[in-house]
Amino acid sequence: MPEPAVEVRGLTVVRGGRPVLAGLDCTVTAGTVTGLLGPSGSGKTTLMRCVVGVQRISAGAVIVLGQPAGTASLRARVGYVTQAPSVYADLSVRDNLRYLSALVGAARNRIDQVLEQVGLTAHAGTLVRNLSGGECSRASLAGALVGDPTLLVLDEPTVGLDPVLRRDLWALFTDLAEQGTTLLVSSHVMDEARRCHRLLLLREGRLIADDTPDAIRVRAGTDDLDEAFLRLIEATPTEPAVAAPASPGPDPEVTRR
Amino acid sequence: MNPRRTLATAGRVLGQLRHDHRTVALLLVVPCVLQALFKYVFERSPGVFDRVGLPMLGVFPVIAMFLVTVVAMVRERTSGTLERLLTTPLAKLDLLLGYALAFGLLALVQSALVSAVALGLLGLTVQAGVGIVLLVAVINALLGMALGLLLSAFAQTEFQAVQFMPAALLPQLLLCGLLTPRDRMASWLHAISNWMPLSYAVDALVRAGHTSAITASLVFDVVVVLASVLAALALGAATLRRRTA
Ligand SMILES: Nc1ncnc2c1ncn2[C@@H]1O[C@H](COP(=O)(O)OP(=O)(O)OP(=O)(O)O)[C@@H](O)[C@H]1O
Ligand SMILES: [Mg+2]
Numbered sequence: 001m002p003e004p005a006v007e008v009r010g011l012t013v014v015r016g017g018r019p020v021l022a023g024l025d026c027t028v029t030a031g032t033v034t035g036l037l038g039p040s041g042s043g044k045t046t047l048m049r050c051v052v053g054v055q056r057i058s059a060g061a062v063i064v065l066g067q068p069a070g071t072a073s074l075r076a077r078v079g080y081v082t083q084a085p086s087v088y089a090d091l092s093v094r095d096n097l098r099y100l101s102a103l104v105g106a107a108r109n110r111i112d113q114v115l116e117q118v119g120l121t122a123h124a125g126t127l128v129r130n131l132s133g134g135e136c137s138r139a140s141l142a143g144a145l146v147g148d149p150t151l152l153v154l155d156e157p158t159v160g161l162d163p164v165l166r167r168d169l170w171a172l173f174t175d176l177a178e179q180g181t182t183l184l185v186s187s188h189v190m191d192e193a194r195r196c197h198r199l200l201l202l203r204e205g206r207l208i209a210d211d212t213p214d215a216i217r218v219r220a221g222t223d224d225l226d227e228a229f230l231r232l233i234e235a236t237p238t239e240p241a242v243a244a245p246a247s248p249g250p251d252p253e254v255t256r257r
Numbered sequence: 258m259n260p261r262r263t264l265a266t267a268g269r270v271l272g273q274l275r276h277d278h279r280t281v282a283l284l285l286v287v288p289c290v291l292q293a294l295f296k297y298v299f300e301r302s303p304g305v306f307d308r309v310g311l312p313m314l315g316v317f318p319v320i321a322m323f324l325v326t327v328v329a330m331v332r333e334r335t336s337g338t339l340e341r342l343l344t345t346p347l348a349k350l351d352l353l354l355g356y357a358l359a360f361g362l363l364a365l366v367q368s369a370l371v372s373a374v375a376l377g378l379l380g381l382t383v384q385a386g387v388g389i390v391l392l393v394a395v396i397n398a399l400l401g402m403a404l405g406l407l408l409s410a411f412a413q414t415e416f417q418a419v420q421f422m423p424a425a426l427l428p429q430l431l432l433c434g435l436l437t438p439r440d441r442m443a444s445w446l447h448a449i450s451n452w453m454p455l456s457y458a459v460d461a462l463v464r465a466g467h468t469s470a471i472t473a474s475l476v477f478d479v480v481v482v483l484a485s486v487l488a489a490l491a492l493g494a495a496t497l498r499r500r501t502a
Contacts (some may be wrong), residue, residue, distance in 0.1 A: 015502060052344045056500045070500065075346045086337035090273045099272075102265035103345045127276060143341070 003066065005030040005151050005182035006051055011060035013046055013205075020046045021205040023060070028184050028198075033177045035193045036186040038202030039233065044186040045083055047202070048153050051184065052080040065150060076104055079144030083155040083186075085136045086143075089129035093120055093139045096128060097146050104147030114145040117172055119165065134161045141169075152176065154185045158192065170195050190225040201232060208236045258350050266347070266355025267362075270329070274363065280325070284367055288317040289374045296379045310381045311466045312435050312459040314371055314390055318364040318398035319455060320426060326360060326405030327418040334409065343499045353406070353494055357399055364398025365391065385465035385475070393465070396482050397458050401426075403489035410496035429455035434463070454485035 006028035013021040021043050028034045036044050049055035050062050053070020062069035065077060087096045097111045115121045118138040123131060128139055141157050154173075158166045170192060173183050177197070185196070193199055194213055201209035201216070209216055209232055213225060220228035274281055292313060299305040333339040342352065368391050375381040383390055404425055412418040432442070432450035439450050439460075450456045461478035468475075 054340055054344060054500055056502050072346070075344060078344065080341065080344045082337045082341060084337050086341040088269070088273060088338060089336075090276045091269065095269070095272050099265055099269040100345065103262055103342075103347050105261070105346075147345075 003030065004028060005065060006184065007061075007063040008047075008050070009061045009063075011047075011050060011062060012058045013043075013050065013055060014058045015046065019058075019205060021050070024205070024207055026200055026207055026210055028182060030182050031177055031180050032197040033173050033183045033185060033195065035196035035199045036184060036202065037188070037193055037199060037229065040188075042202040043205045044202055045155055046205075048080070048155050048184065048186065051151075051153055052078055076147065077150040079147055079149030079152045081141050081144045081152075081154045081157055083159075085140035087128050087136065087139050090127065092125050092127055093131070093142070094124040096139060097142055100143045101146045106146050106148065110146050110148070114142040117145060118142045119168065134165065137161070138165075138169075149181070151182045151184070154183065156186050156188070158187065158189065166192065190229065193225055193229075201229065203233055203236055206236075208232055258348060258354070259346075262347050262351040263354045263358065266352055267358035270356055270359035271362070273329075274359075281363075284321050284325070284363065285370055288321070288367060288371045291317070292371055292375050293379060306379075307381070307466075308463075309435055310375055310379065311383065311390070312433075312462045314368060314375060315393050315397045315458045315462045316430065316433075316435065316455070317371060318368060318394050319401040319404075319458070320422070321367065322360050322364055322398040322401035323405040323426060324401075324419065324422055325363075326356065326402045327409045327412065327421060328415055329356075330406055330409035331412050331415050331418045335414075339497075340501075343497070349494050349497050352497070353490055356406070357402060357490075360402045361395050361399055364395050368394035368398075383466055384469040385471060386469075389465045389471070389475070390462065393458055393461050393479060393482070396479065396486060397455075399486045400454055400458070400482060400489070403486050403493055406493035407489050407496065410493070426455075429453045432456065433459045435459060454482050457481040457485075 004027035008024055008026045011021050011024040012019060024047065036047065038044055046055060050057055051064060051069055053074065064074055067074055091099070093115070094111060097114065101110055112121070115124050118141055120135060120138055120142060123135060128136060131139060137157065137160065141154065144152060144154070158169055161169070166189070173185065174195065177183055187193060196213060198212055199209065199216060200207060209219070211219070216232070217223055217225060217228050220231040222228050222231065292310065295310060295313060296306045372387055372390055376383065376387060408421045408425055409418060412421060432439070432446060432453055433455040434450070439447055439456060442450065457478040461475055461482070464472060464475045464478065
């Protein structure tokens with residue numbers, strides 16, 4: 001068994017006075033694409049922020065590449081793409097990449113390579129504020145790729161992209177994993193979940209599934225991943241400790257279907 | 258600290274300004290026009306422009322760099338670029354020095370231009386030489402930058418950020434000796450002005466205008482402003498948190 005790229009133990013995070021992650025345990029195997037799924041507000045972004053070391057945590061431990069998350073020496077080895085594109089609107093795509101590559105000490109020719117990988121070669125000289133939404137999020141993704149990180153943490157990298165681009169980017173993610181990069185990717189699109197080696201399904205800050213896509217389909221008793229997720233999510237009772245005060249108590253949803 | 262990352266940051270900040278011609282033009286032209294306005298407003302009261310013109314050279318960079326920095330930092334905080342930067346190997350000091358380098362350079366160009374207009378066209382004179390004026394102007398620009406950086410932590414939006422300008426700088430402008438010499442103010446106002454860095458910047462410029470020698474009091478004033486810059490930068494750095502709630 002190879003050493004996991006990310007190991008999360010008993011992770012508890014409180015945000016806005018409310019527990020957002022409640023005693024989470026999970027691992028991300030090195031050299032795989034791990035999908036992070038769950039309803040909006042279930043804590044995906046919060047978990048990713050813990051992995052890259054920018055989230056204040058209340059309890060537990062997050063070990064990344066053998067060191068506590070947020071350790072200075074990890075910053076050159078972990079690439080993070082935030083949910084909202086974080087690139088400078090008043091710089092060209094190339095100038096954004098030039099800056100980020102200088103910070104991580106990447107080789108000059110990496111910029112052209114990543115522009116090619118995210119399909120922005122033709123827009124290299126365009127100011128980011130003149131890009132479309134999808135182009136902008138690809139520019140943000142390119143900024144993380146440029147440093148050749150060992151671990152890539154991508155928060156909904158394919159939102160708002162057309163099927164062709166989504167397919168190409170997922171092919172890129174799989175390629176990167178084959179070359180040894182570890183990817184943790186959050187998504188809402190089940191078609192993308194299918195392409196992951198392993199899936200983590202979050203609900204209200206708790207892990208309700210941690211398995212391969214196939215095993216999850218078998219467990220839910222359906223061939224359709226979308227359906228499998230609905231079943232798993234509705235089969236899990238809401239935990240009073242995590243649920244908002246106003247939410248109804250445990251609801252045996254499964255019996256209703 | 259890492260010179261490559263510091264320089265890359267300074268280059269990036271200047272690159273952003275390069276695409277913003279209007280801001281750069283306003284930064285360079287407006288102080289020159291205001292300086293000229295000052296001269297002609299006080300044309301019938303000789304001596305006023307001679308007294309106020311020189312300290313004004315130190316006031317422009319504070320205001321300009323405060324506004325530029327406070328807005329730039331609020332943008333970095335709200336757009337997620339700061340969060341991303343803090344996950345890269347960039348040290349906080351590199352980020353601050355990068356900004357200081359870029360805005361210091363901009364302030365140098367601005368001050369050189371305004372000084373050229375004031376000394377060349379408007380008849381202002383400096384006994385201690387234009388070098389000391391430029392030095393104080395650049396230190397003042399860094400003061401504006403450091404205060405902007407510090408206050409940007411308390412602004413959630415660009416609207417709030419801009420409103421910090423009158424709150425943080427107008428009291429200093431009123432008390433720094435530009436309107437009334439400080440020793441002619443009520444003693445409690447004088448006492449307050451002693452705690453304001455801009456007072457020392459103005460004192461330094463007034464001294465530079467009067468005497469050609471670099472006196473100990475001139476050096477003292479410059480050192481006080483410089484120390485204020487470092488203090489504000491240190492406080493500002495403390496507001497750049499890698500881990501947030
Ligand atoms: N800055 C914040 N302060 C307080 N609470 C927050 C903050 N950010 C997020 N939360 C809360 O934490 C919970 C988890 O948020 P998170 O962003 O991790 O969800 P998510 O799974 O990424 O959702 P989405 O799919 O919509 O991006 C939500 O209930 C949210 O309201
Ligand atoms: Mg999210």
